Amino acid sequence: MTAPKPSEIAFLPFVSVQNMMRMVNTMGAAAFMRDLAGYIEADFRRWPEFDKTPRVASHSQDGVIELMPTADSENYGFKYVNGHPKNLRDGFQTVTAFGVLSSVANGYPVLLTEMTVLTALRTAATSALVGKYLAPKGSDTMTMIGNGAQCEFQAIAFRELCGVNRLRLYDVDPKATEKAARNLAAQGFEIVKCTSAESATEGAQIVTTCTADKQNATVLTDNMVGAGIHINAIGGDCPGKTELHRDILMRSDIFVEYPEQTRIEGEIQQLAPDHPVTELWKVMAGDAPGRRSDRQITLFDSVGFAIEDFSALRYVHAKVRAGAPHDRLDMLADPDDPRDLFGMLERAR
Amino acid sequence: MTAPKPSEIAFLPFVSVQNMMRMVNTMGAAAFMRDLAGYIEADFRRWPEFDKTPRVASHSQDGVIELMPTADSENYGFKYVNGHPKNLRDGFQTVTAFGVLSSVANGYPVLLTEMTVLTALRTAATSALVGKYLAPKGSDTMTMIGNGAQCEFQAIAFRELCGVNRLRLYDVDPKATEKAARNLAAQGFEIVKCTSAESATEGAQIVTTCTADKQNATVLTDNMVGAGIHINAIGGDCPGKTELHRDILMRSDIFVEYPEQTRIEGEIQQLAPDHPVTELWKVMAGDAPGRRSDRQITLFDSVGFAIEDFSALRYVHAKVRAGAPHDRLDMLADPDDPRDLFGMLERAR
Numbered sequence: 106m107t108a109p110k111p112s113e114i115a116f117l118p119f120v121s122v123q124n125m126m127r128m129v130n131t132m133g134a135a136a137f138m139r140d141l142a143g144y145i146e147a148d149f150r151r152w153p154e155f156d157k158t159p160r161v162a163s164h165s166q167d168g169v170i171e172l173m174p175t176a177d178s179e180n181y182g183f184k185y186v187n188g189h190p191k192n193l194r195d196g197f198q199t200v201t202a203f204g205v206l207s208s209v210a211n212g213y214p215v216l217l218t219e220m221t222v223l224t225a226l227r228t229a230a231t232s233a234l235v236g237k238y239l240a241p242k243g244s245d246t247m248t249m250i251g252n253g254a255q256c257e258f259q260a261i262a263f264r265e266l267c268g269v270n271r272l273r274l275y276d277v278d279p280k281a282t283e284k285a286a287r288n289l290a291a292q293g294f295e296i297v298k299c300t301s302a303e304s305a306t307e308g309a310q311i312v313t314t315c316t317a318d319k320q321n322a323t324v325l326t327d328n329m330v331g332a333g334i335h336i337n338a339i340g341g342d343c344p345g346k347t348e349l350h351r352d353i354l355m356r357s358d359i360f361v362e363y364p365e366q367t368r369i370e371g372e373i374q375q376l377a378p379d380h381p382v383t384e385l386w387k388v389m390a391g392d393a394p395g396r397r398s399d400r401q402i403t404l405f406d407s408v409g410f411a412i413e414d415f416s417a418l419r420y421v422h423a424k425v426r427a428g429a430p431h432d433r434l435d436m437l438a439d440p441d442d443p444r445d446l447f448g449m450l451e452r453a454r
Numbered sequence: 455m456t457a458p459k460p461s462e463i464a465f466l467p468f469v470s471v472q473n474m475m476r477m478v479n480t481m482g483a484a485a486f487m488r489d490l491a492g493y494i495e496a497d498f499r500r501w502p503e504f505d506k507t508p509r510v511a512s513h514s515q516d517g518v519i520e521l522m523p524t525a526d527s528e529n530y531g532f533k534y535v536n537g538h539p540k541n542l543r544d545g546f547q548t549v550t551a552f553g554v555l556s557s558v559a560n561g562y563p564v565l566l567t568e569m570t571v572l573t574a575l576r577t578a579a580t581s582a583l584v585g586k587y588l589a590p591k592g593s594d595t596m597t598m599i600g601n602g603a604q605c606e607f608q609a610i611a612f613r614e615l616c617g618v619n620r621l622r623l624y625d626v627d628p629k630a631t632e633k634a635a636r637n638l639a640a641q642g643f644e645i646v647k648c649t650s651a652e653s654a655t656e657g658a659q660i661v662t663t664c665t666a667d668k669q670n671a672t673v674l675t676d677n678m679v680g681a682g683i684h685i686n687a688i689g690g691d692c693p694g695k696t697e698l699h700r701d702i703l704m705r706s707d708i709f710v711e712y713p714e715q716t717r718i719e720g721e722i723q724q725l726a727p728d729h730p731v732t733e734l735w736k737v738m739a740g741d742a743p744g745r746r747s748d749r750q751i752t753l754f755d756s757v758g759f760a761i762e763d764f765s766a767l768r769y770v771h772a773k774v775r776a777g778a779p780h781d782r783l784d785m786l787a788d789p790d791d792p793r794d795l796f797g798m799l800e801r802a803r
Contacts, residue, residue, distance in 0.1 A: 115471065121784040122464065126802040134799065161510050163525050165558045170530045172521050176512050181519045185532075185554065187561025197560050198792040203785055205534065209514045211546050212536025221787035225795055254789075257796035281793055288796050434783075435470040436552055438570035440603075443547040444630055446574055447606035447637050450483065453475040 115439035120218035124430040135265040138230040144416040152386035159366045175411035181207040182415040206418040216422045225258045227417040232337050233262035238395040239403040240335040244310035250302050250324050251316035252276040252285035271295045275305035314348045315339040327352040332400040341372045342408040351375045357404035360385050371406040464788035469567035473779040484614040487579040493765040501735035508715045516540050524760035530556040531764040555767040565771045574607045576766040581686050582611035587744040588752040589684040593659035599651050599673050600665035601625040601634035620644045624654035663697045664688040676701040681749040690721045691757040700724045706753035709734050720755040
């Protein structure tokens with residue numbers, strides 16, 4: 106007697122890193138992030154429909170491992186993601202991630218995908234989407250402080266969604282700036298490599314901060330931020346990790362994803378717990394204003410929220426269903442009689 | 455230029471359903487559960503070392519999807535598991551599961567495995583391990599009320615760890631009893647098929663209840679439980695789902711995995727929140743008594759806790775490292791320079 110073969114419902118579509126890169130490169134990172142931003146925008150606009158909870162974090166001496174679940178009435182999604190700043194030294198990445206999308210109706214997973222590359226894309230797509238609502242009209246120049254793994258994705262997304270084509274780069278490690286400048290020059294950006302954060306901020310309408318050190322740093326000081334700027338603050342994303350001087354926050358109108366999480370993890374952990382912030386979903390739904398004047402300083406205090414990952418999972422799942430390259434995993438047991446799990450095991454002998 | 459191949463650290467060992475069944479069948483389910491019970495016992499004895507949290511549940515109309523994380527200083531593990539009672543009608547399983555074990559030091563996953571089969575094995579291994587501490591010495595007869603997917607695993611584990619070889623089976627659906635009786639007769643058990651729960655409890659030292667209906671049911675009533683019995687109550691495992699009449703609980707000494715979770719999900723949701731219970735890890739560590747007399751009624755109010763899944767993940771990971779069959783997934787991006795994720799994407803074109 107031969108072992109029973111798993112049936113169709115037992116196979117789970119799996120997008121490997123290679124297949125994710127193939128999926129992105131087939132259409133180009135810019136188009137991928139533009140379409141993904143459309144999914145994120147659609148999900149932000151129906152924000153009240155989601156089952157939301159702060160991420161579930163397990164902290165250790167050297168880092169954190171987090172599960173980020175959310176659900177609407179049709180799908181459940183979660184992301185596993187770690188953050189280990191010391192990993193770089195040992196040749197590992199600071200952040201790796203994968204995610205699962207499931208059917209709420211029967212609880213079966215419908216997609217498993219790498220999310221290390223996908224998270225980089227969704228983070229940049231979210232930033233640029235927010236920039237579309239908050240950055241000054243006609244912005245063409247962006248300062249980028251912190252030129253690590255996220256830098257190029259941010260630049261490309263901001264060009265695609267906001268029209269940025271000039272970049273002023275700075276990193277405490279000149280090698281990181283060299284790497285980003287090389288990659289982005291090949292993408293057709295006009296680039297200025299700067300030797301200080303202060304000089305990097307000159308003449309830019311948008312300032313992106315994306316540094317990795319887990320500490321209360323001061324990447325931007327008050328004198329570096331002029332009127333009318335949009336600040337896209339990516340790096341301050343866990344307790345004890347911030348990038349901006351408090352005085353900047355006091356001069357800015359602050360926009361956040363999910364206040365319950367941002368008040369713990371974002372730049373605003375430096376402020377009183379009732380400091381006014383605007384929820385981005387309300388801006389996108391037309392229920393709250395975005396940028397109101399040329400002189401206003403807007404700040405996106407980004408920490409990353411589960412709904413952005415949910416949108417990314419939905420988008421990749423749609424592409425897989427439309428034929429994007431993927432493998433199929435035998436991860437879900439499927440006995441002929443669901444009550445006869447033991448019989449399935451016996452017949453497999 | 456060819457696409458770069460993922461390096462060793464980018465590959466994640468994956469145990470499919472087929473490979474899990476192969477792993478179990480190579481040594482036999484009884485030996486697998488005996489060894490697994492050893493891992494569970496070792497982890498229960500060092501209970502205070504674990505980072506514990508109640509599971510993170512997402513409830514919907516037809517079921518629930520849960521994430522169950524836990525960690526010690528070396529490993530982090532979590533299980534994804536759903537519970538959808540209506541699935542049976544549509545030919546899907548009530549419960550499917552998978553799990554991940556990771557390194558706390560760098561956050562990288564080290565194992566992805568199916569856990570539908572593995573959860574059945576760890577649940578039975580835990581019950582029988584607890585039976586070793588609480589069931590009357592010389593127990594040879596077990597009542598089994600509810601003859602679904604978990605039934606055979608329970609019987610085999612109780613024979614391996616406690617010496618049970620006579621079974622009295624009852625299910626509201628005679629077809630379920632037929633299925634279990636057929637499977638278990640082939641395993642050499644002496645079997646009596648019973649036509650009522652009451653007759654099923656006659657002459658047994660151990661009573662296992664394992665039914666699936668999501669309601670406050672009364673599978674056992676007070677008159678059916680005599681002195682000296684050990685009750686292994688598996689099925690009452692979420693809010694609004696219980697199996698035992700409250701009067702039985704009042705006559706029993708109650709043993710639980712993790713009180714914070716059991717008081718919400720277990721049989722004791724029927725009792726006052728300060729009703730005395732004994733934590734099983736203390737019994738296994740020698741810090742609290744197990745069975746104290748021949749007349750005592752002991753009750754294991756089982757709901758399943760993350761540490762049992764952690765033990766199962768550790769056990770399977772040890773077997774994979776020792777050469778057990780598995781696949782390798784390209785799930786973790788591994789750029790040559792961890793800061794150059796974009797360069798990796800570009801070189802893959």
